[in-house]
Amino acid sequence: MNIFFVGGLGTLLLLGLPVAFALSLLAVAGMFFFNGGTFSFAQIPIIAYKSLDDFTLSALPMYVLMSQVLLISGVGRDLYEMASRWFRHFPGGLAIATLFCCAIFAAISGSSVATAITVGSVALPEMVKRGYNKRHVLGLLAAGGTLGILIPPSVPMIIYGSVTGESIGKLFIAGIVPGLILTLAFMAFAAFQTRHIKEESATWAERMESTKTAIWGLILPIIVIGGIYTGIFTPTEAAAVGVVVSFAIAAFVYRNLNWENFKKILFATVKTNAMILFIIIGAMLLGYIMTMLQIPQTITNYATSQDISPWIIFILINLVLLLLGMFLETISILVITLPILYPIIIALGFDPIWFAIIMVINMELALISPPVGLNLFVLKGIDRTNTIDEIVKGVIPYAIIMVLLIVVLSIFPEIATFMVGDVK
DSSP states (O other): OHHHHHHHHHHHHHTTOOHHHHHHHHHHHHHHHHTTGGGGGGHHHHHHHHHHOOGGGGHHHHHHHHHHHHHHHTHHHHHHHHHHHHHTTSTTHHHHHHHHHHHHHHHHHOOHHHHHHHHHHHHHHHHHHTTOOHHHHHHHHHHHHHGGGTSSSOHHHHHHHHHHOOOHHHHHHHTHHHHHHHHHHHHHHHHHHTTTOOOOOOOHHHHHHHHHHHHHHHHHHHHHHHHHHHTSSOHHHHHHHHHHHHHHIIIIISOOOOHHHHHHHHHHHHHHHHHHHHHHHHHHHHHHHHHHTTHHHHHHHHHHHSSSOHHHHHHHHHHHHHHHHTTSOHHHHHHHHHHHHHHHHHHTTOOHHHHHHHHHHHHHHHHTOTTTOHHHHHHHHHOTTOOHHHHHHHHHHHHHHHHHHHHHHHHOTHHHHTTTTTOO
């Protein structure tokens, strides 16, 4: 049966069928052949309804909406200008500024694609014009964009919480320190790589002016994450507050919330959310038939009954996630694998909050792993003269840094969990 599901899913994906439909079609076939024929189809609408009837999922469309508002408003451009004026006088200062901007915009939008598009469209031409090696720029932009799913708010963390029942607030807080460490590691490497480039320092007046202009972009993540950490908001309430504040910024600060932009925001939000929610439905349908056949239980029992170290199994899980990341996008990997991996992690005695951060870093690697790494194609789309090979060569050192962070977190899991405390 395992061969039926694995082989069937691989075949459907190779045929080019969208992930959501591949999952759903395989689930329907499994119901027909292994669970009572057409009689079992009556469960499809019930499962589809229950898979989305989850209060934690209500935060998802709001964070997506917030990222789309900020993408159009121009916040990213002002954040980049501010970072440039504060950091450009250091060796490799513009590289540091770009990654700083990626981190801040990631904390605003929760989206890797939005971060890569927004910062990349501004930074790529500017850095190349100022003498930065294009391959180096492409690498740091592709890697910097991935910070959008580790630094909270994070769409994959919402999916993880929804599938496993873990607290999204705890997941968000757990991502802060690893996100900062990864950002600083990226900055240190980028500065070393581009240390031969140093520009004239901006005046204090210029720095203050740019900071004043970008202040709303700096305040928004403080409102969202600070509200969750202090207990003022739940993650869902924080998402709603973030949407209201982002619309206010676009309407009253940047004054570009016209009817055309409003339509673009809504269409992009609906398109993104529909894609994610259809994948969730398909995965839940497949999870239902696999649970009926006791496939996750069998795999969990087999993994935990072997006379080998739990860390060997943990390493194998990471290798599987890395392999899947080469061919699937992050949401698909999460909803397909979590129903199987989560029980294994719990049975082996690992902290599920800690494992969520490990898994999200693996999803960051998926975003920059050929042949289908999404951030690679985002950067190629920004400038058609870029080649995927060129971007991949530039991003390899950053992928190694991500792997090293997984190793560090495996040795010192408290890095991810010490701030969680009583957050709900």
